[in-house]
Amino acid sequence: xxxxxxxxxxxxxxxxxxxxxxxxxxxxxxxxxxxxxxxxxxxxxxxxxxxxxxxxxxxxxxxxxxxxxxxxxxxxxxxxxxxxxxxxxxxxxxxxxxxxxxxxxxxxxxxxxxxxxxxxxxxxxxxxxxxxxxxxxxxxxxxxxxxxxxxxxxxxxxxxxxxxxxxxxxxxxxxxxxxxxxxxxxxxxxxxxxxxxxxxxxxxxxxxxxxxxxxxxxxxxxxxxxxxxxxxxxxxxxxxxxxxxxxxxxxxxxxxxxxxxxxxxxxxxxxxxxxxxxxxxxxxxx
Numbered sequence: 001x002x003x004x005x006x007x008x009x010x011x012x013x014x015x016x017x018x019x020x021x022x023x024x025x026x027x028x029x030x031x032x033x034x035x036x037x038x039x040x041x042x043x044x045x046x047x048x049x050x051x052x053x054x055x056x057x058x059x060x061x062x063x064x065x066x067x068x069x070x071x072x073x074x075x076x077x078x079x080x081x082x083x084x085x086x087x088x089x090x091x092x093x094x095x096x097x098x099x100x101x102x103x104x105x106x107x108x109x110x111x112x113x114x115x116x117x118x119x120x121x122x123x124x125x126x127x128x129x130x131x132x133x134x135x136x137x138x139x140x141x142x143x144x145x146x147x148x149x150x151x152x153x154x155x156x157x158x159x160x161x162x163x164x165x166x167x168x169x170x171x172x173x174x175x176x177x178x179x180x181x182x183x184x185x186x187x188x189x190x191x192x193x194x195x196x197x198x199x200x201x202x203x204x205x206x207x208x209x210x211x212x213x214x215x216x217x218x219x220x221x222x223x224x225x226x227x228x229x230x231x232x233x234x235x236x237x238x239x240x241x242x243x244x245x246x247x248x249x250x251x252x253x254x255x256x257x258x259x260x261x262x263x264x265x266x267x268x269x270x271x272x273x274x275x276x277x278x279x280x281x282x283x284x285x286x
Contacts, residue, residue: 098170100199103181104248105207107236108214108221109262110269114207115179117270122277125175129183132165133157154235156185156243159192167197179205186243190250204251205276207262207269211237 101124105111115126133151137144147157162183170178180201184190194200218233251257258276262269 096171097176098199099177100201101179102184102201102204102251103179103207104204104244105262106209106211106214106240106244107233108217109207109209110217110266111181111207113266114205114260114262114269114273115181118179118273118277121274122177122280123175124177124179125173126179126181127166127169128181129162129166129185130181132169133162136161136165152232154232154239156189156239159184159189162189163193163196166193184244184247185239187246187250190247201251201256202280203256203258203276204248205273206248206257206259208259209262213263 103111103115112128115124115128118124119126133147137148137151143161147161150157166180166183184193214237215230215233219230248257260269260272260276264272
């Protein structure tokens with residue numbers, strides 16, 4: 001046996017396989033058992049310990065399952081969400097045209113309240129990025145732990161995490177009209193969403209509200225959320241100003257922003273919202 005390269009020879013011929021030396025660091029999970037007395041003439045015997053077999057096959061089936069899990073959706077035409085991993089499975093829609101409206105505004109601007117009114121009066125489905133993220137936290141998953149830590153620090157959750165949650169919610173819902181509340185929160189979110197889904201919003205509903213009023217509302221609502229304390233609230237204001245306003249400016253340059261004065265009472269705010277949605281209702285009716 002060649003001790004350097006581990007090539008086994010028989011009667012002067014090199015056999016078409018190689019083995020490592022028993023002392024080699026290249027064999028951490030198995031060892032070779034060879035009958036040394038007549039190793040030149042007897043077949044090579046390889047012994048694998050049980051724990052190696054268990055580890056090998058466990059890893060194989062783990063990666064096989066990961067490969068078969070839901071792949072990122074992609075877009076074949078404007079507004080059509082396609083989930084390639086579910087085609088033919090019949091569990092989720094695989095080809096679905098959707099209408100999306102982004103709902104943006106600072107924390108405490110009243111987005112959630114007005115989204116509920118829009119759902120009731122105009123037949124949209126409300127998808128709150130924040131609610132989806134909190135549900136993921138509650139599930140106890142690894143992603144949920146990561147999301148929890150980032151929210152406590154007032155940071156923005158990675159785009160791929162939120163987009164995956166939004167895609168799943170859209171695919172599982174029978175409606176084709178969606179209000180996406182609190183997303184995109186920055187330019188990277190926006191670009192990733194449009195790139196992955198191929199969907200641009202019909203318009204962006206922007207609830208504009210002074211910071212002092214939003215702070216008063218957040219401190220007064222007492223919903224028991226960990227991020228409703230004064231320090232975290234101010235961090236969220238800072239993140240919104242630095243990250244989300246550029247998204248609003250981008251869509252405003254395309255004529256897609258509908259600005260609402262959200263400092264007014266709830267009823268007055270909704271009257272302004274209805275004026276924005278009336279043309280879309282007339283368009284559908286026509």
